[in-house]
Amino acid sequence: MFKEGEYIFSAEEGVAIEELRSLFHEFGIIKLDSLIIHDRTYLLVLKNDPGLATLEKKIKASKKIRYIERNGMIQKYNTKP
DSSP, rough: OOOOOOOEEEETTTTTHHHHHHHHHGEEEEEEEEEEETEEEEEEESSSSOHHHHHHHHHHHHEEEEEEEEEEEHHHOOOOO
16 A cells, blocks of 8 residues: 555644755655645655654654645556556
């Protein structure tokens, strides 16, 4: 159901895209796209997926991200019948 290396997350208000890139750069960012601008929600695709638990620890320490989860939503709507 989830594609490896893809996550959805929401940033705190006032966090610049450059700060988000620096937070995840060590995992090799393939894509970092804004999904919902007013809610600061992003699609993150990583080359080297460290796993959700590692990312949760990293964002908890940074206090720049409100939540992060595996990308199940985008996959669901992109599937062909």
